[in-house]
């Protein structure tokens with residue numbers, strides 16, 4: 001597909017076009033697309049964490065809007081559903097992303113501030129957040145149940161792995177409750193003495209819930225979801241991303257969601273070296289695979305002869321295991 005914009009009105013139906021332009025002089029009649037499955041969700045709070053939510057406030061477009069933009073056509077089109085699906089899958093495979101920007105989603109969110117701090121890094125959305133300068137801070141903080149305290153991961157400095165002992169979890173949750181109570185009391189005491197809200201708030205915990213309107217186009221939403229549904233993202237923001245993906249996007253633009261899972265979320269990317277090593281393994285040439293990894297410095301050993309930890313090597317090992325192949329070292 002060419003990157004050049006085309007004017008179908010001037011050129012007649014394009015290769016991808018499916019409808020003749022309206023007769024000359026006749027007003028073009030456009031119907032606003034609506035998605036009954038998403039309309040049924042409008043305004044409903046989809047719960048996340050202990051007291052958070054995602055609410056769809058409004059949306060623009062549907063799967064057909066993407067197809068329409070990609071075909072630079074008029075009207076909803078008459079192609080069969082499977083042809084629209086095929087075009088959307090083509091766009092997703094080839095990262096032809098601007099047609100996705102024709103769809104927009106507006107959400108109302110309730111999110112703990114630590115999670116929001118990660119969320120707000122996604123600069124390509126329009127945001128309006130609840131102001132704790134103007135209004136009293138929301139009297140709710142995210143609480144962690146005794147069984148939900150996670151241990152620091154050993155292999156990933158930014159991640160967690162496993163859970164703390166249940167008895168300890170009970171004590172940690174009690175300490176959390178006491179801390180939240182005290183923080184709120186201190187805050188409200190400051191307000192009662194007339195301290196400005198903008199200053200009184202400074203010791204509120206990061207677990208305090210905030211609310212925001214968040215409007216984003218589908219291209220940037222998928223980028224957000226790809227990063228925040230990923231296993232490397234923090235559990236709490238993953239919970240929100242999963243709800244937005246599975247409950248909202250899957251209903252709103254089912255063909256896009258299917259293609260996104262197939263070509264982004266569940267696809268495996270291979271670097272040049274990974275592809276060469278994998279090729280050697282698949283051809284039954286383990287010596288060649290080892291030589292390639294060795295040349296790249298992936299096979300360093302300790303004085304006891306054990307392979308030293310190497311992040312890129314272990315990432316390839318995980319990809320090989322996923323394909324049912326043993327690492328050749």
Ligand SMILES: Cc1cc2nc3c(=O)[nH]c(=O)nc-3n(C[C@H](O)[C@H](O)[C@H](O)COP(=O)(O)OP(=O)(O)OC[C@H]3O[C@@H](n4cnc5c(N)ncnc54)[C@H](O)[C@@H]3O)c2cc1C
Nearest residue numbers: 118121122123124125158220223224227228230232233234
């Ligand atoms: C697992 C994980 C760990 C992270 N760890 C850290 C961390 O330790 N410290 C930290 O500070 N951040 C961290 N981040 C945040 C990360 O670096 C990004 O800021 C965040 O994911 C937003 O991504 P983005 O910039 O691609 O998204 P958006 O802001 O939505 O931008 C989307 C795309 O638009 C383009 N774009 C937007 N703004 C610009 C610009 N000014 N210039 C050029 N191109 C632009 C880029 O192509 C970008 O990918 C982490 C994110 C993840 C997912």
